[in-house]
Amino acid sequence: MKYDNILTTCPYCGCGCKYYIQVINGVAKGVMPCKEDPVSEGKLCIKGWNVVDFVYSEGRLTKPLIKENGKFREASWDEAYNLIVSKFKKIKEQHGPQAFGLLSSAKTTNEENYLMQKFARSIIVTNNVDHCARLCHASTVAGLAAAFGSGAMTNSIPEFEDADCFLITGSNTTEQHPLIGSRILRAKERGAKIILVDPRLIQLAKFADIHLRQKPGTDVAWLNGLMYVIIKDGLVDEEFVKNRTENYEKLKKEVMNYPPEKVEEITGVPKEDIISAAHIFGNAKTASIIYSMGITQHTTGVDNVKSCANLAMITGNMGKACTGVNPLRGQNNVQGACDLGALPNVFPGYQAVANGEFREKFEKAWKMDDKIPENVGLTVVEMTNEAHAGNIKCLYIMGENPMVSDPDINHVKESLESLDFLVVQDIFLTETAELADVVLPGTSFLEKDGTFTGTDRRVQRVRKAIEPLGESKPDWLIISELASRMGSSAFEYNSPKEIQDEIASLTPLYGGISYERLDDLGYLQWPCLDKDHKGTVFLHKGKFTRGLGCFFPITYKPPAELPDKEYPFTLTTGRILFHFHTGTMTRCVPKLDKEVPTGYVEIHPVDADRLGIKDGEIIKVSTRRGTINIPAYITRKVPEKIVFIPFHFKECAANILTNPALDPIAKIPELKVCACKVESIGE
Amino acid sequence: MEPELRDYVGELLDSGTVAGVLALKDELGAVKPYLFTKNNEIGDLVLTSKYPLASVMSMLQKEDPSIKLAIVCRGCDERALIELAKRNQINLDNIVFVGIPCDEEMADKCNCLQPYPKEIVTGEKLSNWVPKNNYEDFKNMSTEEKLIFWKGQLEKCNKCYGCRNACPLCFCSDCELENALWVKHGRLPPEFPIYHVIRAFHLAGKCVGCGECENACPVGIPLMTLNHLLREDIKDLFGYMTGQDIEDENPINTKEEY
Incomplete structure (x- = not known):
């Protein structure tokens, strides 16, 4: 008998918990927490504990599929590859490389994201490569890069333990990042103050010193309001502002337009609470801002992020331990997918495609005869729109499910159906894969080697614990084989280790990261410039990446769609503890499905009463985009006139309703606010 | 060693x-x-x-x-x-x-009651070992204070089931914690206090004091306090200590005689 425990990194949220997979005779039997892991410390959430079940779930794809006459049939790898190669070549010949779009995946490894963008840029020769970070933290990457010069979480998870104050907004931390949530609760028991800004009565509300329940989409107003009080009551860190930042006077001028009375009017938060919260934050020795989708998924996403950066800088809460602006990344490797250039505007390590030197460097390294276009490529939602308009003819999607995750699903469906050729590479036959011409079976994280980068820039190993199921192949191998068949000689890798070495040689941020060092040290946090560099626990110490931190004066703008007579409610969406994203990895896990088998809409008892809705009753929720039928969950968690729907459930998909209006800079859709109508249908 | x-x-x-x-x-x-x-x-x-x-x-x-x-x-x-x-x-x-x-x-x-097995092949047993914490602080609380204390602790629960998963004595394939009759599914935190009380009572006469449940708890609920107090009750009521000898009959185990 062989019994071993393989140390690997969790594939759910961005916390980056490492744990053991218990393997008996080649079969994964369960999870064993790792007590020495600095993030999880031997503790896990319900998804982590049950991770093995999705890997072996019945729905796993084990053979390539080709669609013929509207039906899938199993095919050999050779056949599938040959078909893809001939179609890719034909479409490229007829319509050019810009008729292609590639979606990489925040679920797959760094090595695989690197290869996907390398495939896009060197084989297809397009910058039309993006991934679902567009839907979650595109505004973070843009906003923080502008303010600080780097678009990532500034500080590290273990530092939360010792912070004196937290401003948590748009992050249901105990549900979405449980092992970060638990650290915040521990800090609270030690005496740390918690300021919670969230429309909903989430679990953290019970532990918050003050809870501001703003109207969805009014974040710039309350953030400016806090800064107004901080400036007016002399709580500005003058020294920091003078030495480390620029543009303060312009910020001040704008912020002084937001006295608490006016902020109360816009946000619905009592002015006394704005003042108290500002005093708690401004007086804290170390204060840490934690945010997530509640800040980013707005047409003002970049504005919201910049406002968080403003608040951190005027109080000097930057560049030291237990402070900072800390966007919590929602997926295991969404940080890595961004870092490795699965974005239409940058190569790995945020090296801009507009820069000729970088283009030349990569063209040479990738042995290219073609020139990489200098124009920025299309983003996720733009690709869908261009497909709808007939300009994108072919999509190659790896490990993403836009048919559930993207706003306005009806539109997404029409777009995907109007393509000439759709390739989907996944471990399940997702709603998106159903629409594909060819489906390639990738493997789960248990069946391959690689690295993930957690939310705090923590690069950690993913280690193969079991052999790939059936004929499935690790995604890095699929992309490499496909590239070779397209005629490239620059994709010949024996293992992901060789890909990581190539990444290190071309990406200064990851320059010192190697499998040997990760085995020795357990993790490395970027920037990690060379083999002697120990990595970076928190960013911007002594100097911002861009030199001086830049204040941006921000004027409040309302959301794109506000409630009106016809659509009197505000709809906001999000995740819940027991499921993950489009549900493909969690709804097949019996223990998770048992907890929450389907979606629901949270509605306040006063609204439910007025509309004659009973708890559990199937009701109709509609917006200008569409209608769904969904069970009502009557709860005081939501305020009156606001309803909340988790987006995991395809049978009552929140994203049929959501608004695809985009932030002008980051192109992130406004998934957090739209106007809706709620009706009883007497069922 | x-x-x-x-x-x-x-x-x-x-x-x-x-x-x-x-x-x-x-x-x-x-x-x-x-x-x-x-x-x-x-x-x-x-x-x-x-x-x-x-x-x-x-x-x-x-x-x-x-x-x-x-x-x-x-x-x-x-x-x-x-x-x-x-x-x-x-x-x-x-x-x-x-x-x-x-x-x-x-x-x-x-806070182990007995930090050694019956026979050891190396090292030395801690002779005359007495655990330091006998939970006097907790025992001295009034009922009202206990309620407030546990409410505050159990409201932190993340419903990971880690306490159960890490427990060497939790082996039931059908766990009552997952039975909607007792604990509503999908709610966070789980209903007070039934979720944690079910687990504590199911461990009476079983808990061996290894502390894995408390180690596995992401939010630091002092589960060993509950377990320790129940172990004391079992000892006082039935004179039973867990894990001493295979021949000692467990007073909580019910057996059907045919």
């Missing part, structure tokens, strides 16, 4: 007494449970850290009921194996116990 132990288990493997030795292995800067099957791996066997090895042993026996294995076990591991055997979850005849004592630091950390 380690070199001596390595020699001892190496001998068990070489002589063919057992097909494997379940113990802890040092790898990648961390320590993990591992089944040593070859003498040349024994150099990585370590005694520091602590994992619920009794659960692993039960899993291995289910995989191959006839296999004979050794286990490097602490007092709590041994007590867990004995309680599992009383419930037909494990076959002690196929287990060779390789007992090790806990040092003072470890015993203190767990």
